[in-house]
Amino acid sequence: LGAEITFDNAHEKTGGNVGNLYGYFSGNINKKPILFCAHMDTVVPGNGVKPQITEDRIITDGTTILGADDKSGIAEIIWAIKEILEANEDHAPIEVLFTISEEIGLLGAKLFDLTSIKSEFGYVLDSHEIGNLVSGAPAANRMKYTIHGKESHAGAAPEQGVSAIQIAAEAISKMTLGRIDEETTCSVGTIKGGTATNIIPKEVVLKAEVRSHNADKLKKITDEITAALVDTAAKYKLGDFQASVESVIQKEYPAFVIKNDDRSMLLAKKANKNIGIPFKSEIGGGGSDANIFNFKGLEMAVVGSGMEDVHTVNEYIKLVDLENGARWVKEIIREYSKG
Structure with a gap:
């Protein structure tokens, strides 16, 4: 042309x-x-x-x-x-x-x-x-959380493990997901973790996103999702082991x-x-x-x-x-x- x-x-x-x-x-x-x-x-x-x-x-x-x-x-x-x-x-x-x-x-x-x-x-x-x-x-944040638990045999010694899947499940139950209000939505999109049914899973990777037309709401909901995971993991301690969460938060677009x-x-x-x-x-x-x-x-x-x-x-x-x-x-x- x-x-x-x-x-x-x-x-x-x-x-x-x-x-x-x-x-x-x-x-x-x-x-x-x-x-x-x-x-x-x-x-x-x-x-x-x-x-x-x-x-x-x-x-x-x-x-x-x-x-x-x-x-x-x-x-x-x-x-x-x-x-x-x-x-x-x-x-x-x-x-x-x-x-x-x-x-x-x-x-x-x-x-x-x-x-x-x-x-x-x-x-x-x-x-x-x-x-x-x-x-x-809207603007959007994309989040990746890696939850660290403790591996053990699920049948012989479950007491010696800390399930990363259990931590993720408990944390998600505390989150407000879906449509938050007319400006804001939140979604946990993927969860990956565990290797076998007879092993207490030591790691879970969870991916989520928040979208909002309001910058303050975007930050607030993102912080709440992060806090739900971090605070839940803090409750899981076994001897010298402490469960933890790694957070990677990316500003996807404004x-x-x-x-x-x-x-x-x-x-x-x-x-x-x-x-x-x-x-x-x-x-x-x-x-x-x-x-x-x-x-x-x-x-x-x-x-x-x-x-x-x-x-x-x-x-x-x-x-x-x-x-x-x-x-x-x-x-x-x-x-x-x-x-």
């Missing part, structure tokens, strides 16, 4: 085989560019996808995901720009960023050098319903808010009205590349690309939504180029 294309070396730090892709389309209208972003990676099982077109949608054969998260965003961006260029329409410069490793921690966005971006705002195509704009998303008078919000409303798609602004519950970009000072709203039942083998996208997603991107470019 004639774009200036570059790849960075982010993959060298993530273990991938390609870096973030940046593309620049020069325009014939003298103003700053506008940015469109989507991510190139998918969740598993994502190899050997066999897409099938039914009467009104694209699905898989049921053995893999479709990968509409986020291939649909990529397709709609390319489709829209291609039609703008082929029609020789006047347009402002356009920037495109296709990131890597979004699904495993927004790593591509975290590693991308935003100093190369000339746009002042833009859109991440990485949500569901066409026309919807995600105007905010929160963001798009205000009603921000440029991405106002432009999206105009584009929706122009093409007859209802506009809806909503607060999201998950993280995306937009969390990272907004934290770095680049205004990026998340918008729908039509993907449904993502992260499952039932994933699909309706053909009309794929088309309307491209129409929406094209209208954003047209409307932005007017101003």
